[in-house]
Amino acid sequence: MILGSIEAGGTKFVCATGTPDGKVAKQVRIPTGTPAETMPAVIKFFQDNPVEAIGIGTFGPADIDPSSPTYGYITSTPKPGWRDYDFLGAMKAAIDVPYAFTTDVNEAGYAEWLAGAGKGHRNMLYWTVGTGIGAGYVHDGKLLQGFSNPEMGHIMMPQLPGDTYKGRCPYHANHCLEGLAAGPAVEERAGKKGTELAPDDPAWDMEADYLAIACVDAAMMLSPDIIVFGGGIMHQEQLLPKIRTKFAEHNQGYVSTPPLADYIVRIGLNDEAGVMGGFFLANEALKR
């Protein structure tokens, strides 16, 4: 059985064919222009390489609620041509197979749960910390979804003592996680690139503290069996042990998590997670 996967990012679309266990057969990269520029190439790829179902993970904001009248649309993006664009509808009109449609974060998170760091766990929280902060939660084999996809990057944060940074979230300034702890916030606060900060720079202690608070909130709200971190910021290897230490400080033993070295961990897959997740979600779509 050959399945299709689309990882639709802000700069490129990765389109691939592959197997239900996530192995790639054929793959192309298509630059993200306007829909008129990008979509014909995407569609042609799957016309030339037929598949039985397609899993899509897209940049957002997107409507991923199957019961919504605008399900499958890109919504309020500033990207030229994509605002209120019926992405899923355009695909279906050209290629009539079952589809899964979710966010790029959810797509990669699903792959981490099925084949990466979350493998074998009943549920898994996936954080990606980079230009923004996003999260996906897989529970009972499904991605958690309500009136919207999770927007965990925007949970409210107590600003840490000594942190006078004005924050960077256009909505919440210094009151939310992303505004205080996404990559651009770290760099603007420090006045230099993250890669120019020494591994023992106090900036990383602060970063770990914010991410630890986010993990405590998640532990109290979702009670995940495992918390997995990916994204550009996590290339700073010193962060993960610091997050665990701060988590313990904030939790104060209140909830009994699994041992922290097994509880707050690094992703198991790398750049391939998005494309793999597309195959896995396509496979689920076929079963429905």
Added chain:
Amino acid sequence: MILGSIEAGGTKFVCATGTPDGKVAKQVRIPTGTPAETMPAVIKFFQDNPVEAIGIGTFGPADIDPSSPTYGYITSTPKPGWRDYDFLGAMKAAIDVPYAFTTDVNEAGYAEWLAGAGKGHRNMLYWTVGTGIGAGYVHDGKLLQGFSNPEMGHIMMPQLPGDTYKGRCPYHANHCLEGLAAGPAVEERAGKKGTELAPDDPAWDMEADYLAIACVDAAMMLSPDIIVFGGGIMHQEQLLPKIRTKFAEHNQGYVSTPPLADYIVRIGLNDEAGVMGGFFLANEALKR
């Protein structure tokens, strides 16, 4: 069909028989003493009034994870005799029917979802704000559960400007929701009973603000279709509109919730929610 329900509280057990739609046939209240004092009366009630399944909602902490070796136990309570007590095991040994076993908060929340303010919604977040702060989340018809039941009362909170209160949570002092916003915190901060505070006392603005922040965090993490508030503190009728106003201020339009008057609402059931929830959960246990 006659079902059983137990609402096991810190001061009394309510045991009842009733129908799958939640109507009570027979009900007794048994004071919560030690297990040796309380359990024989509970068991005798269901021996005298046979039922086809029993739903239990208990005070905690309790192990409600069916895959755990101590599933059905009361765990680290200071209540004499109940620590590490096999509540579910004692019931099963005496009365061999299917059981559901969860927390008292989850039991009442489940009833709110099926027959109260959450009726007709795909999912629902239930907060109870009183001596403590607890929450239950019903999603896809099931109570959200991971390595533990949710402990949302202990999500971390930014202390509001002007609030110098030391907090009341024995674990998190003034760093968590319960430490800053449960009933005893409101009263200790004000130096008087909640009922002695005027409806327009600024203490209620602060209370609403903390609860609104908790709702924003929940909206970002869980994305519930509706948020329902119950518990003693919510008898202050002025709180709910204030929570909505503060929610809008903190969210800043970032996530598009349903209209707030329909989104953050009061419970639809009253004291009967716990017992009704027991019947509903017993009914689910029968189906499994």
